Amino acid sequence: MNIQPGNSKTPKRRVPSHSETGGGFDALCSLFARIGQVTLFIFLFGALFHTYIKLDQEINGAEAGIRRINEECAEIDRDIAMLKTRRDDSSTLPFIQQQIARFGLDLHYVTQDKQQDIRLYTNAQLARLKRYYTAESRLIVDNSSRRAQMGIR
Amino acid sequence: MNQALRQVRSRIWCLVVLCLLFAGALVYRFYVVQILRHEELLAKAQSSYTSSRSQQKERGKILDVNGNTLVGNMPRITVTCSPYSVVEEPFLHLEKSLKAGVRERLPLLRESRRRRVAAIVAECFDLDENKVYADLEPWRERRSENGSVSRVKRHYIMIEKYAAKEMVEVFRQKMREADLHLGGFNFENIYIRHYPHGRMLSNIIGLAGLGGLESSESEFLEAQSSSETIQRSGKDQVLEYGDNHINQAGHDGDDIYLTIHEMIQAILEEELDRAQAEHEPWRIYAVVIDPSNGNILAISQRPNFDPVDRSTIRQDNFGNALAGNAYEPGSVMKPFFVAKALDMGVITQDTIIDCGNTGEWFGLKDPRGYGEQNPGYILKKSSNIGMGKLSLMMGADMVAQTLRDFRFGQRAMPIFSGESRGMLPRTPMRDLTTTRAAIGYAELVTVLQLARAYSALACGGVMPELRLLDRRRDGENGKMIEYPYPAEKQLFNNPGTAQTVTEMLISVTAPDGTGRRARIAGYDVAGKTGTAQIVQNGRFSDWYRASFCGFVPARNPRVLMAITIEGLPYSKPHGGGNVAAPVFQRVMSRVLRYLNVPPDYPEQLNRGR
Numbered sequence: 043m044n045i046q047p048g049n050s051k052t053p054k055r056r057v058p059s060h061s062e063t064g065g066g067f068d069a070l071c072s073l074f075a076r077i078g079q080v081t082l083f084i085f086l087f088g089a090l091f092h093t094y095i096k097l098d099q100e101i102n103g104a105e106a107g108i109r110r111i112n113e114e115c116a117e118i119d120r121d122i123a124m125l126k127t128r129r130d131d132s133s134t135l136p137f138i139q140q141q142i143a144r145f146g147l148d149l150h151y152v153t154q155d156k157q158q159d160i161r162l163y164t165n166a167q168l169a170r171l172k173r174y175y176t177a178e179s180r181l182i183v184d185n186s187s188r189r190a191q192m193g194i195r
Numbered sequence: 196m197n198q199a200l201r202q203v204r205s206r207i208w209c210l211v212v213l214c215l216l217f218a219g220a221l222v223y224r225f226y227v228v229q230i231l232r233h234e235e236l237l238a239k240a241q242s243s244y245t246s247s248r249s250q251q252k253e254r255g256k257i258l259d260v261n262g263n264t265l266v267g268n269m270p271r272i273t274v275t276c277s278p279y280s281v282v283e284e285p286f287l288h289l290e291k292s293l294k295a296g297v298r299e300r301l302p303l304l305r306e307s308r309r310r311r312v313a314a315i316v317a318e319c320f321d322l323d324e325n326k327v328y329a330d331l332e333p334w335r336e337r338r339s340e341n342g343s344v345s346r347v348k349r350h351y352i353m354i355e356k357y358a359a360k361e362m363v364e365v366f367r368q369k370m371r372e373a374d375l376h377l378g379g380f381n382f383e384n385i386y387i388r389h390y391p392h393g394r395m396l397s398n399i400i401g402l403a404g405l406g407g408l409e410s411s412e413s414e415f416l417e418a419q420s421s422s423e424t425i426q427r428s429g430k431d432q433v434l435e436y437g438d439n440h441i442n443q444a445g446h447d448g449d450d451i452y453l454t455i456h457e458m459i460q461a462i463l464e465e466e467l468d469r470a471q472a473e474h475e476p477w478r479i480y481a482v483v484i485d486p487s488n489g490n491i492l493a494i495s496q497r498p499n500f501d502p503v504d505r506s507t508i509r510q511d512n513f514g515n516a517l518a519g520n521a522y523e524p525g526s527v528m529k530p531f532f533v534a535k536a537l538d539m540g541v542i543t544q545d546t547i548i549d550c551g552n553t554g555e556w557f558g559l560k561d562p563r564g565y566g567e568q569n570p571g572y573i574l575k576k577s578s579n580i581g582m583g584k585l586s587l588m589m590g591a592d593m594v595a596q597t598l599r600d601f602r603f604g605q606r607a608m609p610i611f612s613g614e615s616r617g618m619l620p621r622t623p624m625r626d627l628t629t630t631r632a633a634i635g636y637a638e639l640v641t642v643l644q645l646a647r648a649y650s651a652l653a654c655g656g657v658m659p660e661l662r663l664l665d666r667r668r669d670g671e672n673g674k675m676i677e678y679p680y681p682a683e684k685q686l687f688n689n690p691g692t693a694q695t696v697t698e699m700l701i702s703v704t705a706p707d708g709t710g711r712r713a714r715i716a717g718y719d720v721a722g723k724t725g726t727a728q729i730v731q732n733g734r735f736s737d738w739y740r741a742s743f744c745g746f747v748p749a750r751n752p753r754v755l756m757a758i759t760i761e762g763l764p765y766s767k768p769h770g771g772g773n774v775a776a777p778v779f780q781r782v783m784s785r786v787l788r789y790l791n792v793p794p795d796y797p798e799q800l801n802r803g804r
Binding site for chain 2 (some may be wrong): 100105109116120121123124126130131133134135136151
């Protein structure tokens, strides 16, 4: 029998572990590691929160800017409306007649044979007119009805 | 020892209980405030720092067919003020902090401020300084029912209702220079209606809410104001980072384009002014239309009012009498009966009708006996006896049918509220009524109905519906919406009828016709005069109504005009040929030049120059 002799009540001698030999330093390291983790987390959270605040501020700032610009646009619209009313005032026949009298201009109504229609066509209208006249080789005598058909005033 | 320990313990317990009670009370209060009364208190808090503001948008404009503004909008600023905020509030925080000796001088400072503000307001807005000073009184007395008098703050006075932007800018500048802040003043941006042409078309356009197109088309003209909720600080400044949001996006009203030509309208207005000054009638109604499509090119009446100066509005000049007043038109009705008789084969253009030699026949009178004449001559000389006999040849039913065919008794322009349908003689007609109907004395018509009916004669029997609204620009999306042309109706069985009547109407303006004063050099004019006695108190009076309806160029009409001048005394020129035809001539000759209508006889134009 392979029985080890000796008193079984004698306490076994404990072999000191490696950790206990350098224990203080390790604990400190782990503490710093934990603090580092927490700090990192706090920083991360803070950064996110800061970004959120910053973005929110910028959105609000942009909204405020939009509101200001809208107000300025409304103001400009009102100025335009004012200028339009002045233009309307000064293009009425009574006003023009007043000015003719004021400056003694020798103006009179034209007679029919002294009038000539000048029309400004868009490129598309011009192309349609050209197509019409070259295709049918017509003389331009009275094309008012034809122009109406083609949607040209 | 034990005794002392017990005492301490009991005190600690008391303290703990008190703390718990306090904490419980706090929790309960928190529960009440945050949970039970949450909605109510939140609303209360929000109402104190939240307000809504709206921005007025432009009411739709009314423009002519070429886009010239007839009625626009002018931006203005309404300046109001709270006298209490201007005079009292700046000194409120000083009252407690100032030393006793200085505090007594506060009323003097208030007076000085009130005086300075009044001086600037009066100078900038052209007001009486003393009146402004009196208006700036910050307190007013209020008597209660039991007779006791208390002082209340005055928070609202109107400084200037429609101030120009420049005035307000100067005011702000002067207040800044005088080191007076603008707290207590309120500046509200508004638009007011602007009438660049003054009286032109005033009766047709009317005033917003008071009739005319402004009322009938208000559904489209009205703008939708925008509204937004804003949060304000204690100093009444908008919190830029507050929960500000737009509740309703506004948009401008729709712009309405009429068929009116601004220039033709201006010509008509000028000539009506001249006729008004020349003849001083009670009323003038006139309308110029394009007979080919019924588009109204110009329309006017006298008397009219100035929409800018509302003191000119009277009962007799405000409404649209042109559409609302139906009257006995007289001889301008004759061509319709001749046309119908020709079309139905009752007569031909060579049929001879005996107009007698005495100039009198059963109450109908002619200036002299015309003898036996054809229908063309009867129209040329406007023979009442000839027409009376022609009507008897047609018969009462056909005469009544003629009036219905030419759509008398039916509204010509339904967009005019209060438009008269006119009145037709009751059927079956007796012979006397039949003869009177044929000379325009038994029916009531409006000038619009006359213009519509004449356009059928001008355009080969095709009668268009009158149009005043041409198109509309949607204020929300800018889309242009065309108003449709109503279906037209052919009145004559025989296509040559209208041409025959037109030739007869050209003879009316011949040198020996009743309408010779309507002649226009270079053009054939087709038209008919009308002179009717006005009925007053059930009897024919010495007052007359002169009319002229005609179209030019007669064989290819571009413009048609109907004019009625009402209230001409017998002692002065009162006939359609003397009074209405010259107005027609003046208007039409200018309109033809403006429209550049090629003349029928160019050599006449050159000769006349």
